[in-house]
Amino acid sequence: MDALSTKGQLDMARNVHDMGSINKMREAIASGDETVLQEAAEQFEAIFVQMMLKSMRKAQDALADEDSPFNSQQVKFYRDMHDQQLATDLTAGGGMGLADVIVKQLGQTEESYTPASVIRSDGNLSSLNQHRAESISQAQNVALSSHAMGSKSAHKEAMFDSPEQFVESLMPHAEKIAEKYGMDAKAIVSQAAVETGWGKFVIHSADGKSSHNLFGIKANSEWKGEQAVVDTLEFNGLVPQKQKAAFRAYSSIEDAMDDYGRFIATQPRYSDAVKAAGNATEYTQELQNAGYATDPHYANKIMSVYNSDRLNALIPQR
Structure with missing residues (x-):
């Protein structure tokens, strides 16, 4: 019943401009409620959708008429607020499925998903750069080695x-x-x-x-x-x-x-x-x-x- 109550409160507070929804999430996390993972995943997906909408708006602004009354700063302000709420509403209804993937990955509820703790670190750029530097250094050492050159030349x-x-x-x-x-x-x-x-x-x-x-x-x-x-x-x-x-x-x-x-x-x-x-x-x-x-x-x-x-x-x- 507590879990259902928490979920209901979060659903009622899904307004991107309402800081109370964030506080409710914090309270749910502190109480150990595992159902809050779905809400957090949906909000993360909402942020992702917001970024896409923002990029699309920028492309539109580049071609917009500067003298148009619909291109004023006031209009853009309210338009951005609308886009943020739109992203939140879209993800609440199933969205693009990103939230579900995050829940399965982090929640470890299915055997087909690799636990987040053992995900390979492809994004570790410093590690990749170090590996590249080591590869170059090894190639240099081989190429400059007199043994590798051969004794007849x-x-x-x-x-x-x-x-x-x-x-x-x-x-x-x-x-x-x-x-x-x-x-x-x-x-x-x-x-x-x-x-x-x-x-x-x-x-x-x-x-x-x-x-x-x-x-x-x-x-x-x-x-x-x-x-x-x-x-x-x-x-x-x-x-x-x-x-x-x-x-x-x-x-x-x-x-x-x-x-x-x-x-x-x-x-x-x-x-x-x-x-x-x-x-x-x-x-x-x-x-x-x-x-x-x-x-x-x-x-x-x-x-x-x-x-x-x-x-x-x-x-x-x-």
Whole structure:
């Protein structure tokens, strides 16, 4: 009898603008009345219907005559109140069936419905993003692994024993290039660190000779020097794919730095990067915009190294 009384009170109070209906629901929940689940599900469905009606009204408003007396703010106010009550009344009469699904799911009254406590978390975006990041990282590690490249072709292996040696070897040459082209030496070293993993993944020929290619510059038709064909990681959107590509090979770090500066300064597509060469953030972003790399996070990765305590601790204070 108590349950029937509660249900009757809720039915009588199904006015969306009557806060008393919400209070009655709270009282029913507090008393342990399980029948209130149906009412809560119907109100949730009503909210869903309200959202659909609101979207439809917005589409209608976009085409409405602004000078029409039926398009005034006062008319819209009462129209929205009517839509809210209409949604509540529609769901009370059976609605679209969403309320019934919610009751069966949460109430666990039928064996054919999976309990809400074990529903899979498809909506956990952070988990999905983490999984995607891990997948990309694994693909990078496989593609950059010398073991995966094979011993009979060009491959990538360490050229420096430590990050300290990497920075110490590159910084003097980077400073010369920076002075010559108005660039930021620290940004140059940061880019090389991203391209080679702090010198751990530098292209070497089959006989173990280093290419000294610190910036991932490919051997296009204009390149007349030595080259090395190696597996590399290219991004198709956010999906990494391993491909074969020919890269330029140099006899020394100095030659690699000189070619990098000349390559950026003379290529028309990097003209915006040259203009912003004095600002590391703008420079790296313009490199990415010009298609220097297919990685959609290329500029952010360079600036992450640029601003890292690791690099700043290794650069000698002058």
